[in-house]
Amino acid sequence: MIKLQNAKKIGPGYKFFKFLSDRYHDNLYYRRVEYTGVENIPENKPVLIGPNHQNALIDAMAILASKRSQAPVFLARSDIFSTDFLGNFFISLKILPVYRLRDGKDKLAKNEEIFDLSVEVLEENKVLVIFPEAEHTGYRSILTLKKGLMRVAYHTAEKNNFEIDLHIVPPGISYENYYKYRAKLLVNYGKPIRIVDYKEKYMENPQSALLILKKDLQEAIEGLAIHIKNKEHxxxxxxxxxxxxxxxxxxxxxxxxxxxxxxxxxxxxxxxxxxxxxxxxxxxxxxxxxxxxxxxxxxxxxxxxxxxxxxxxxxxxxxxxxxxxxxxxxxxxxxx
Structure with a gap:
């Protein structure tokens, strides 16, 4: 049985993994890494980080290494949780599964528990990472964002009467080379988007407010990463x-x-x-x-x-x- 609640815990295995991961990422895997705007990640507040997604697991490592004092919970596609053993292993690394239609309609209902657990993470003033594009590409282009991150943000705010000081932080990850060992990496963190600033819009029209927030986050990420929107050229x-x-x-x-x-x-x-x-x-x-x-x-x-x-x-x-x-x-x- 996969114990989802364990994703909120920080065990000795996770501490050891993060220690090795941070140092391998910054000192060995890359020749040089620059982080800008890390100060935009608030301390002791609920934080929802929404990075661009271009290099699979490496994107998560870049976010994880950005601020060594934080221990974020990540949402990832469910196919890596193929067995209870693997599932609990990834849970111990603070990774939660997200089920998609391609995983089977019968599994979509499991997302409710993941959704509720994500809200709990934020209510406990912790960091949650959701890749809003919901898929990764090996191109310097930002895909149209999906609505998942926005729904988690608004649901968390609504459940807490918009009295929770939730910050959505947009990072842009830019790789010199996606596949080359000892390449260079830049991670730009932008100014946080405070969900309370959208309260009035949400009260008037929740669906419209969701689209406005999605547009604002899209523009923020595109400004923080290399974004070639022209696919033809x-x-x-x-x-x-x-x-x-x-x-x-x-x-x-x-x-x-x-x-x-x-x-x-x-x-x-x-x-x-x-x-x-x-x-x-x-x-x-x-x-x-x-x-x-x-x-x-x-x-x-x-x-x-x-x-x-x-x-x-x-x-x-x-x-x-x-x-x-x-x-x-x-x-x-x-x-x-």
């Missing part, structure tokens, strides 16, 4: 982040060695290309053709774009300049 946007980052950093006086500055560069580049797609589609098409040709030539030559960013000698300058002329007619200085 996704590869062009991705390549542009690599191609123009050095140019933008120089213009904006940003240091690309700082992950938060690299993030700012990426957001500016993506915004620029979004503007081109919407207002100057012909110009965007020109850039797309040149960018595609450039990266195709790089691939054929087995070279990387960063080789052109910062040559360190006169000889290097001459070699890089020659290669640049051969590989691409694109003049990136005209882009910004």
């Amino acid at each position: 996704y590869e062009t946007f991705e390549n542009s982040r690599e191609l123009y980052d050095f140019t933008v950093a120089a213009k904006e006086n940003l240091n690309l060695k700082k992950l938060s500055d690299k993030f700012k560069c990426d957001k500016k580049i993506i915004a620029k290309f979004n503007n081109l797609v919407e207002q100057k589609p012909e110009k965007f098409t020109e850039y797309k053709i040149k960018i595609t040709e450039y990266f195709s030539n790089l691939k054929k030559s087995k070279m990387k774009d960063y080789l052109f960013d910062n040559p360190i000698s006169l000889t290097g300058n001459l070699v890089v300049s020659l290669l640049w002329l051969i590989l691409s007619p694109l003049l990136i200085t005209g882009f910004i």
Whole structure:
């Protein structure tokens, strides 16, 4: 039998797991990790964290390692709870199952107990983590949020007459590389959304209030993570982040060695290309053709774009300049 209530407990096994997980995550698995806005996670208050979801279990580890003093309860898909042994193991790690329609209609009723237990976690001034996209993708795009997190938030508030000071904290997780060992990771925490600020809207129209909160959380997460909304030209946007980052950093006086500055560069580049797609589609098409040709030539030559960013000698300058002329007619200085 799976003992769901144990998810609220912190046993010696969990403490040992968290100790190892935090240090492995920050010191071994990644070459460098930056956390910003961690101070936005309130202490001794009910906190509902809603991160973007792009890298399966690794996303949960990023949230877990962000603040070592917290011991959040996570909601995860139920298929990992395939046996009582595995179920109780994950429960001991403070993970609760969520059942979906694909798990069978007969199992959906089990979500009521999970729902009630989630409310209890918040009522005890603890931290609950729900991935509001409800699925993960290996792309730098935020999916349309599902309503689950919003329902938990409003149900908790309504049950407590909106006198509970529930904070919804939106993090944005941005990976340098989804699969590469010793890559870099940035986790941005935004300003908390206080559920009490939605009380009037909820009293007037609960369904409308749910959609408003969902929209506000969607926008918050999109601002805190790398979000390429244009699926048709996704590869062009991705390549542009690599191609123009050095140019933008120089213009904006940003240091690309700082992950938060690299993030700012990426957001500016993506915004620029979004503007081109919407207002100057012909110009965007020109850039797309040149960018595609450039990266195709790089691939054929087995070279990387960063080789052109910062040559360190006169000889290097001459070699890089020659290669640049051969590989691409694109003049990136005209882009910004």
